Amino acid sequence: MVVASIQQIDMETELISRAQNGDRDAFGDLVSKYHQAVIRVVYRMCGEMHIAEDAAQNAFIRAWQNLPNYQPSASFRSWLYRIAINAALDMLRREKPVVDIENTVISQSFKVERHLMKEEQTQLVKRTILSLPETSRTVLILREYEELSYKEISETLDIPVGTVMSRLNYARKTLANALRPSLEDV
Amino acid sequence: MNQHIETWIDAYLDGELNEKQIAKFEKHLETCPQCLELINEREKLSGLLQTYQLPDTFKNTEQFIHDINMLLPREQTRVFKKPRTGGFWLIGSIGLLILLTFTQVINLISNLLLLVPGVDTLVDQAAALPGLIQTTVPWLQLFFEQWFTFSGWGFVYGSLTFTSIALTGLLMLIYLSWLVLGWSNQLTQQKQQTFFNQ
Numbered sequence: 001m002v003v004a005s006i007q008q009i010d011m012e013t014e015l016i017s018r019a020q021n022g023d024r025d026a027f028g029d030l031v032s033k034y035h036q037a038v039i040r041v042v043y044r045m046c047g048e049m050h051i052a053e054d055a056a057q058n059a060f061i062r063a064w065q066n067l068p069n070y071q072p073s074a075s076f077r078s079w080l081y082r083i084a085i086n087a088a089l090d091m092l093r094r095e096k097p098v099v100d101i102e103n104t105v106i107s108q109s110f111k112v113e114r115h116l117m118k119e120e121q122t123q124l125v126k127r128t129i130l131s132l133p134e135t136s137r138t139v140l141i142l143r144e145y146e147e148l149s150y151k152e153i154s155e156t157l158d159i160p161v162g163t164v165m166s167r168l169n170y171a172r173k174t175l176a177n178a179l180r181p182s183l184e185d186v
Numbered sequence: 187m188n189q190h191i192e193t194w195i196d197a198y199l200d201g202e203l204n205e206k207q208i209a210k211f212e213k214h215l216e217t218c219p220q221c222l223e224l225i226n227e228r229e230k231l232s233g234l235l236q237t238y239q240l241p242d243t244f245k246n247t248e249q250f251i252h253d254i255n256m257l258l259p260r261e262q263t264r265v266f267k268k269p270r271t272g273g274f275w276l277i278g279s280i281g282l283l284i285l286l287t288f289t290q291v292i293n294l295i296s297n298l299l300l301l302v303p304g305v306d307t308l309v310d311q312a313a314a315l316p317g318l319i320q321t322t323v324p325w326l327q328l329f330f331e332q333w334f335t336f337s338g339w340g341f342v343y344g345s346l347t348f349t350s351i352a353l354t355g356l357l358m359l360i361y362l363s364w365l366v367l368g369w370s371n372q373l374t375q376q377k378q379q380t381f382f383n384q
Contacts, residue, residue: 020262022262024255024258027258028251028254028255031247031250031251031254032247032251035247035250035251036247039240039244040240043240043244044238049241049243049244052244053244053245056250057250057253057254057257060254061254061257061258061259064258064259064262065259065261065262066262067262068262118237121234121237122237122238122239125234125235125237125238126238129235129238143200144232144235145235149200149202150197150200150202165193165196165197166193168196168200169192169193169196172196172228172231173192175231175235176227176228176231179231179234182234183227183230183231183234
């Protein structure tokens with residue numbers, strides 16, 4: 001198990017090194033490995049498919065362009081997540097989907113009484129997450145969906161672990177307040 | 187319940203507490219129904235958040251890689267180290283030239299001193315004293331003497347002019363190396379200029 005993991009790391013290091021020297025096939029292998037992870041992060045940051053696809057595309061193009069400057073001392077996944085999050089935030093600033101937390105809470109309490117359908121509940125969760133400030137939303141996504149440790153989140157976003165904890169706490173508290181009727185239903 | 191404990195709840199559920207902290211927190215839970223309730227709520231929240239999944243309609247990875255390959259620019263961005271400015275190389279060169287001139291003058295004066303009547307006797311007397319001056323440029327002379335003796339080429343050593351020649355050669359070598367480095371630095375700057383102008 002450990003040996004397989006070391007071999008995987010070695011393989012990734014080899015791919016990164018080749019891609020840093022302009023090898024497109026090696027970069028293609030890296031894209032293949034991280035495509036789903038990047039899509040997951042950017043989609044949950046944006047909430048819209050077409051924005052997420054463009055953001056993921058931009059993220060990988062930026063990664064390719066900046067790969068020669070990547071220092072192997074940092075985790076490649078963290079480095080890539082950081083690029084992806086920035087690409088998603090840039091796209092969001094350009095596209096600006098409108099999400100209003102007040103309306104979310106009101107419509108939610110209205111719908112809870114009529115037993116929310118699964119899809120409606122998903123939409124509600126999505127809207128509530130998107131209504132969070134970017135900083136706490138990012139931390140929440142990396143923890144809840146990507147299952148990164150506090151230390152990994154801290155490295156990815158270049159913030160102290162204490163800040164990770166307070167942003168995560170703020171995000172969860174806000175979500176719990178906004179989704180309370182749904183939580184009672186769970 | 188204060189903010190400190192609430193933050194601990196998140197860390198506890200996320201597996202971020204060490205054994206000592208877990209024991210302390212679990213002890214607290216035994217007497218705090220509010221925290222227990224909050225833990226229950228957080229667990230439900232985590233479950234609810236999992237309903238926010240990705241749609242199945244995203245491009246598949248193969249298609250995505252194909253599209254990305256079409257969009258990748260030819261060049262990657264390389265960050266070059268900031269090259270040294272011209273002043274740095276100039277100061278180094280001038281410094282070496284001053285050192286070279288200084289040692290030449292010292293050697294010249296030393297040799298002129300040897301022409302003064304009676305100096306030979308003084309030098310011989312000094313040479314007889316252990317650990318004291320052996321020649322008119324003793325610091326360098328000793329260094330080279332030890333060097334050659336150790337390598338088995340001690341017989342090469344012995345001429346008073348040897349120090350002067352060796353020192354001059356050494357300094358000239360350093361000076362030439364310095365010039366080569368400066369020239370290489372200039373070439374790097376030109377390459378960068380070409381790269382950024384593309």
